[in-house]
Amino acid sequence: MSEIRPELKYLVSHEWLRVESDGTAFVGISDHAQEAMGDLVFVETPEVGSTVTAGEEAGVVESVKAASDIYAPVSGEVVAINEELEETPEAVNNDPYGDGWMFQIKLSDPAELESLELLSAEDYVAKVEEEDQ
Amino acid sequence: MTNKTVLFDKHVEAGAKIVDFGGWDMPINYGSQIEEHNAVRQDAGVFDVSHMTVVDITGDDCQAYLQKLLANDVARLKEDGKALYSGMLKEDGGVIDDLIVYRMAGWYRVVVNCSTREKDLAWMVKQAEGFSVEVTERPEFAMVAVQGPNAREKVAEILGGEQAELVRGLKIFQGKESGDWFIARTGYTGEDGLEIVLPNEAAPAFWQQLLDAGVAACGLGARDTLRLEAGMNLYGSDMDESISPLAAGMGWTIAWEPEDRDFLGRQALEAQKAAGDLPKLVGLVLETRGVLRGHQKVVAEDGSEGEITSGTFSPTLGYSIALARVPKSTGDTAHVEIRGKLHAVKVVRPPFVRNGERVYK
Numbered sequence: 001m002s003e004i005r006p007e008l009k010y011l012v013s014h015e016w017l018r019v020e021s022d023g024t025a026f027v028g029i030s031d032h033a034q035e036a037m038g039d040l041v042f043v044e045t046p047e048v049g050s051t052v053t054a055g056e057e058a059g060v061v062e063s064v065k066a067a068s069d070i071y072a073p074v075s076g077e078v079v080a081i082n083e084e085l086e087e088t089p090e091a092v093n094n095d096p097y098g099d100g101w102m103f104q105i106k107l108s109d110p111a112e113l114e115s116l117e118l119l120s121a122e123d124y125v126a127k128v129e130e131e132d133q
Numbered sequence: 134m135t136n137k138t139v140l141f142d143k144h145v146e147a148g149a150k151i152v153d154f155g156g157w158d159m160p161i162n163y164g165s166q167i168e169e170h171n172a173v174r175q176d177a178g179v180f181d182v183s184h185m186t187v188v189d190i191t192g193d194d195c196q197a198y199l200q201k202l203l204a205n206d207v208a209r210l211k212e213d214g215k216a217l218y219s220g221m222l223k224e225d226g227g228v229i230d231d232l233i234v235y236r237m238a239g240w241y242r243v244v245v246n247c248s249t250r251e252k253d254l255a256w257m258v259k260q261a262e263g264f265s266v267e268v269t270e271r272p273e274f275a276m277v278a279v280q281g282p283n284a285r286e287k288v289a290e291i292l293g294g295e296q297a298e299l300v301r302g303l304k305i306f307q308g309k310e311s312g313d314w315f316i317a318r319t320g321y322t323g324e325d326g327l328e329i330v331l332p333n334e335a336a337p338a339f340w341q342q343l344l345d346a347g348v349a350a351c352g353l354g355a356r357d358t359l360r361l362e363a364g365m366n367l368y369g370s371d372m373d374e375s376i377s378p379l380a381a382g383m384g385w386t387i388a389w390e391p392e393d394r395d396f397l398g399r400q401a402l403e404a405q406k407a408a409g410d411l412p413k414l415v416g417l418v419l420e421t422r423g424v425l426r427g428h429q430k431v432v433a434e435d436g437s438e439g440e441i442t443s444g445t446f447s448p449t450l451g452y453s454i455a456l457a458r459v460p461k462s463t464g465d466t467a468h469v470e471i472r473g474k475l476h477a478v479k480v481v482r483p484p485f486v487r488n489g490e491r492v493y494k
Contacts, residue, residue: 038161039167041167042423042446044422062424062446064167067426
């Protein structure tokens, strides 16, 4: 069974979001997602300074098996990307919630967090289990 | 309802991720496909290939029958134990399957793909009409492939005695029987190694001995990246019944001589060869970021188009490679469309990797 972090929010498309107290949020993909994709070989993050929109494509991950889009869980400006992933994409496999983070967004509208359909850890587990049926 | 090989419990025990492959529950990986791939390139790995179909051809006419059935010529097998790769073609030249045939003592053993099992057997039985042959499937056998630079030595140490000598003495593309085991120096990875056909009941213990000797359990994921680096075709992706072997990089497997050998598909192939307008199967290399995948569009420099038949990230090279069917006129460079953008690729002659080293130019 894959690991799910209770303090994070999730998208049905398997991204996680960790909201910080400074109005920014980190984005990555869930343990379940990395396991399903297999070994990652390329991670294409958005550029620092670019703007991403909740629910729209922000990047791509390529595994040995397939390419998958990464969707932005919230809207805002990309203030940092995980440059380490260029050399070591396997960090997403080894530590999806830590070293495998992908980019950091400065939220343009914190109220989005309430209005968007972000899943709690519990709801995400239920969704994953439903998929595995 | 899916089939399970006799090693299924061993795979689950080892933490394999199981997928449906041609109606069989098979391990795709045991954790990391790339680590499994590297184990085969650098040391030794073992694959369960028991889902493949072993068919024995016996009877007085077995040679004549196979000379009709196959595009390659079993008469080229000059001694018992030698193996040959061949296509089995329809009359119109389309590839029914690709296979390995071993010459045994007065009979032949053929190994065909699992996803094509039923149609292959039906075709083989149908074509046997008029020949004094028996076509016998051997489901009582399991099959494992032990591959990598240290594979043969590790197997020799496990088996010991006469079998060890047999393993050490095998020539490339040669197989020998040892009791009810059949051990051949063949494979689908571009490395040295063995393919071993053994009784179902002996397989789990042998598998465990291999793991205990440090041989890595490898899944179908690594099998695919290894064969693609080695420039070997995958049936159903790189060719099928709608594709001529001449358009699938299989020209070298067609034995045109002797001219009076009337194998199935010969007339169609001769006409295709004379017309000379078939596309060709080439290798593609993308040295920048991105991964080539099956069905992506290839655009040649003159604007004509082809398609990737298999693509992957090459763990050995660190970038992406592919097999693609492209117009005959395609030169040394082309572009591939990945998510709407064109990427420049080199067009090369496969294989990409042999014995752990880059070999394409």
